[in-house]
Amino acid sequence: MAADSKPAARAAENTSSFGFDTMQVHAGTAPDPATGARTTPIYQTTAFVFEDADQAASLFNLQTFGNIYTRLTNPTTAVFEQKIAALENARAATAVASGHAAQLVAFHMLMNPGDHIVASRKLYGGSITQLGVSFKRFDWHTTFVDPDDINGFAAAITPRTKAIFVESLANPGGVISDIEALASVAHKAGIPLIVDNTMATPYLCRPVEWGADIVLHSATKFLGGHGNSMGGVIVDSGLFDWGQNDKFPHLSQPSPAYHGLTFWETFGDMAYAVACRAISLRDLGPAISPFNAFMILTGMETLSLRMRKHCDNALAVADFLSKHPKVDWVSYAGLKTDRYHALAQKYLPKGAGSVFTFGLKGGYESGTKFVENLQIFSHLANIGDTRSLVIHPASTTHRQLSPEQRQSAGAGDNVIRLSIGIEDVSDLIKDLEKALAAA
Incomplete structure (x- = not known):
């Protein structure tokens, strides 16, 4: 099911010695094996034919990487995911329908009813509403903190806190988060730092290199760059230890959705990205269109x-x-x-x-x-x-x-x-x- 997680990692490894301008063109891309097309084709299909019954079963059991259904994976979307994982110097990525969808899927994989987020109060207005109003309907609660007050983030953390969330470069106020300091606060509490890197893009800032564990993008913005396609993406650094405590049972304990499979034990440093796809994207359903993934890919080359x-x-x-x-x-x-x-x-x-x-x-x-x-x-x-x-x-x-x-x-x-x-x-x-x- 998570067809792109391994290729995303390989894309990051294979192009790690290249400069950014080279990576943005070549990371994750290759001539189409069926036709030789150099530009990534648009695989505008809902589903994919299985080789046989055994292959189908292994795909659904997460034992094999491959394509099942475009809500979960798609070859065009996979290239987009590979490219952004490489550009962010991260392990893997999961693409979704919008930046707001990226936030929803990212938190859904971490949260249970009654859980808590500590977030910067200098965020895009829609994010403040999503975290402060809509998420309450899931019984997820957010404390908003002055982004300049690092000690305020530490003080706001409770035993139910599952993440710190900030924007690397805030929309609209231009506040720059001290990512390195916030990562230290988050990791001391045994929780991940999530950074929305939409405004900065990986060209200006790579939050993973400063300690961020999860990076989000509204790909609708600078990644696509031309105001013509909606998309979002969740980037997994692969560096967070999901088994260090009991805060993240969806990752560290057997999953009832996959016959007791444990994501952290099975997938290691790709666990979060695979689980976001196999659980949250599968069940919430905010899939990106292959056409939009193609358009964003084209934009990313420049x-x-x-x-x-x-x-x-x-x-x-x-x-x-x-x-x-x-x-x-x-x-x-x-x-x-x-x-x-x-x-x-x-x-x-x-x-x-x-x-x-x-x-x-x-x-x-x-x-x-x-x-x-x-x-x-x-x-x-x-x-x-x-x-x-x-x-x-x-x-x-x-x-x-x-x-x-x-x-x-x-x-x-x-x-x-x-x-x-x-x-x-x-x-x-x-x-x-x-x-x-x-x-």
């Missing part, structure tokens, strides 16, 4: 090229805004004056990403007028596109939160979020100048 341009443009735009009289503040770690600049130098030395926020003088109404007067920037709820994007979080992505929650999440009434694209930066600055004048 990831580093796009991220370099994104970061160069973002730094120039942030510098312009920081000097504008109608701008109250700019939160971009690439600026030397930013409070997170030192952490950016440590964790994101190639650039501080392309998404950041700034505060307009004038508040809520000025924010809505500003976004309505932009021409090049598209006003929509997404990030990570080749096009430059803008949104007023208080009236859109964070609207479901209370004013206090919005302020805490870095999405107050005067906040504007920009996702800087790869256009000519001079054109972007001219567009912003006109909108600022109108606001």
Whole structure:
């Protein structure tokens, strides 16, 4: 069933000596064995024919790696999983339908009713709602902590805590998590550190190399990069010891779903990735479309090229805004004056990403007028596109939160979020100048 777990590991090993630009093109890929096609084909099929009854039984028993049903595995999706595992320097990966689906599947494999998560309070607004509201219906509970307060994470851990969850580079506020310090806190408590690396991408930051155990992506964003395909992925470092305590019985104890098979004992450093697929993805069902996996794969081949341009443009735009009289503040770690600049130098030395926020003088109404007067920037709820994007979080992505929650999440009434694209930066600055004048 977990056809891609071993190949994902091999992809990481076989390309480990290559540079990032080479890996993003070649990791996990090979000419199609049936046709010789050099680009990974789209295997647009729901199911796969078994060789015989014995092979079918071994697949369903997890004794053989192979394809059964596209909700579980698909050759196109497998290449996507192999590539992201290699780029994150991790053991294996499981792809799903969206970034939110990745969070759901990732936590489902760890949690029981009554269990607890400690999370940064500076997260994407939808993640705050998912963890703080929707997860309560599973009787999963979250304590949100100031991401700058490392001791606060340690203090919030209880005997029922199953993970610490942060974003490497927070959306929308640009907060950079101290991954190494948080990994130390998590591991002292015998729990994994889960890092959403959507905004940074593995080109700018590899959380596994700083101690993260699980890395999540909304592949809809920078990995795909063109705003045309939904997807998410769960990346397993392979480094966490799931048998060190009794906190993770779904992994360390016999599974009733597979005749008493123990994932940690059977699959070792691939246990979490295999279990996410064989249990959580199988039963919850948020499968990625093979077509979307193909589109994201295509985008990933130019990831580093796009991220370099994104970061160069973002730094120039942030510098312009920081000097504008109608701008109250700019939160971009690439600026030397930013409070997170030192952490950016440590964790994101190639650039501080392309998404950041700034505060307009004038508040809520000025924010809505500003976004309505932009021409090049598209006003929509997404990030990570080749096009430059803008949104007023208080009236859109964070609207479901209370004013206090919005302020805490870095999405107050005067906040504007920009996702800087790869256009000519001079054109972007001219567009912003006109909108600022109108606001």
